[in-house]
Amino acid sequence: MSTLGNFIWSIADQLRGPYRPNQYGNVILPLTILRRLDCIIEPDRETVRKLAAKYDNPNRLKIEVKKATGRPFYNTSNYSFDNLLADADGLADNLADYIDRFSSDVDVFEYFDFKKEILALEKAGLLREVITSFKAVDLHPNVVSNADMGDAFEYIIRKFNEAANETSGDHYTPRDAIRLLVDLLFADKDVDLREAGIVRTLYDPTAGTGGMLTVAEEHLLAQNPDAKLSLYGQEYNPQSYAICKSDLLAKGHDATNIAFGNTLTEDAFKGRQFDFCMSNPPYGVDWKQYAKAINAEKDSAGPYGRFAPGLPATSDGQMLFLLHLASKMRAPGDGGGRAGIVMNGSPLFNGAAESGPSNIRRWLLENDLVDAIVALPTNMFFNTGIATYIWILDNTKHPDRKGKVQLINGTSFWTKMRKNLGSKGREINDADRTKVVKLYADFTDADPDYSKVLRNDEFGYWTITVERPMLDEHGNSVGDRRGKPKPDTKKRDTENVPFNYGGSTAGAAGKTEVIQAYFGAEVKPHVSDAWIDWAKVKTGYEIPFTRHFYKYAPPRPLAEIDADMEKQIAKILYLLREVEG
The missing domain is CATH 1.20.1260 (Ferritin)
Structure with a gap:
């Protein structure tokens, strides 16, 4: 290497x-x-x-x-x-x-x-x-x-x-993944970035050894040698911080822009916002030890704090960094900002309606901050082979992209490496990267195997509680003092009703009409005595990425399966005879 x-x-x-x-x-x-x-x-x-x-x-x-x-x-x-x-x-x-x-x-x-x-x-x-x-x-x-x-x-x-039989992946991100993230981050602003003498700021709250900052600077200078990109970052690992800072010193950058410390508990750039933000936070890292400080900040900062929309489970802090980046994007009135972050699949769907993760997704989508989500190939990173995704946030979307989210299936755009590096056996070469960036730029459903453009409200749903009456030994419903049937908790059920059920485009405003239509068509015909407890209706958001690109593969014919089994049985019998002979 x-x-x-x-x-x-x-x-x-x-x-x-x-x-x-x-x-x-x-x-x-x-x-x-x-x-x-x-x-x-x-x-x-x-x-x-x-x-x-x-x-x-x-x-x-x-x-x-x-x-x-x-x-x-x-x-x-x-x-x-x-x-x-x-x-x-x-x-x-x-x-x-x-x-x-x-x-x-x-x-x-x-x-x-x-x-x-x-x-x-x-x-x-x-x-x-x-x-x-x-x-x-x-x-x-x-x-x-x-x-x-x-x-x-x-x-x-x-x-x-x-x-030392330890994990190195927490320290840096593969260059090919960074290049794709940078290309996507700058894609919507490339024309602006070619202006003579422009000055822009880039921030990485999980800077590691500085790889993301370096690649982003190389990208901008390749397009515009006269441009100036001021780099900012924070890193909590002492060795990684030292490498990152020395690297920027060697390039002539202001070393005071690189801070040491935990971004989640000690934001070194509090009050600062940036043109571009990017991060590859650790996946599935427990933040229980920081929970007291983070909860205290959430309570004291009120509705405008970085963690105001909600908090994820303490077993996984990825979405804390997602919220942090959203708060660090330059305000729309000041030119706006874009952010890119690499995460695993759990922030797409974990958490039930009105849980912390669901409320974070709701805030991002209802404020039209999610621009695109790209599924990366598996086996892309040094310390994990799991599915990963790039999220692109933008608070000043191009008019064509307003109110919409683009999902890009980039899982097939990879090249096998000659030699694995840890868990990394695949890389995104220049040709692969160009294909993904073109899909983003085209912003169309024309190739549904690889790109889907959806309205923000298509990710919303209501969780309804369906009740059924309690029955006495004679099969009669049991009522309360007001004569209303008492619900049987053993028969209680919940259903998720998509905002767009029945083709509705009303979004959250269609709540009553859509839920009643769903209940009448999907529930009532099967349990005629059921009713909805409207006091328990909850609003949720999820991004079922895999479902949107799922392709049904019919099972093999039984005759084909039987033929394969007969071949294997014949082989086993032959080997047994060899042993016995």
Whole structure:
């Protein structure tokens, strides 16, 4: 997957013995970051040292360094990979000094607790050997592109986690999945993005190692080299945060736009909204430990808070990130925003009517925020083979798309990989991606095997409670004090009535008429004494994606099945005779 990754992995072999496989990353990852930053600042090292001697104030020094080098970060140490090895006895202290003298925005080494590793390497007699190995590799962006560097980091993480029998998928998303998400996210705005000198913002609340931010920037610059995309992100895994931040530093971005912390409990960009938002949150992750803080925020923020529409079950926090992204889209009056998120199938349908998940779907659909949902091929991700979906949200839809949701069946658009990477055995190549994006752009039902365009209200339904009377031993209904029949709880049943039952296009407004029509046609003919408890009617929303693309496959003829069985029986009998003979 990565020549550079293989080289760096080979350095990890030097750590065998004193370090266990699951500890290799604590050394290799920060040293890779350090060597890359070292290569970047090398050409201007003397210039920065002279400026540091002239300006004591860090803020003034940063301004002057930016003027002189064009970079937002610097290092004022007298040491570098070029001369660290010259002082064998002072190597550990000098390396620590080098790290300490980066500008304050380079805080990434703290998140690896790297000074502790320096002492451990020295104690094990490995420090000089490892530094010598890293000195031999040139990681300047002119030699190793940002894309290759990102691939290398992801390769390293995957290899270390495989060696430790741990999961790496939480740290990053496959590049092919990101490219499709980015293409879909920008698809409706591509014309706008080609304007000269445009400035846009992109935000990822689950930034990982920064892969989504990187691919999105590459996409925009490929269309418009004069465009500027300001990148923002938040990440709660210390190592992933450090990699993401160092990657953006190397590209010249404002490192303060990358924040450390849990997005669900500590929104680092509270009050900020963005042109584009994207995320691949963890699937099925329990948020019980954060429930108190999230519930408190929901209660205090009122109807305009990010979690106001509802809360999912504490066993799965995906829809919390979905709501968070919806709140982060730039307001329609300010130009509007779009968001893309990758989730598994449960947010489409889990939860009964008026449950948290159903209420979230209701809020999104009734506010016309869901633009499209794309089913991805299975076996697309490194740590799971389950079905996954891309949701595209938009609060300023194109007029043709208003009031509608497009479902795209992209499950067949994939190419088999030569070698599996964890659970990932399939990839979406350029041709596959082009087909999916074209389906989105065409916005039609012309090819119903792959694209369906539905009204928002077609996902709504009412859950009605059907009661039947309690009967005495003589078969007569039992009444209450007012003479009304008492319901028999053992016979109580519920039915889901679609908003569009009978071809209705009235949506929620057709409640009484549609429910009565359904009851009269589907229930009353079978149980004539039944009635509806109107006080218990609930409104729900679900997106039965698979049902819309389901194709009936008739079972094989019995004769064909019998013939196959006879062949197998004959084979078994033959093998038994061989054993007995």
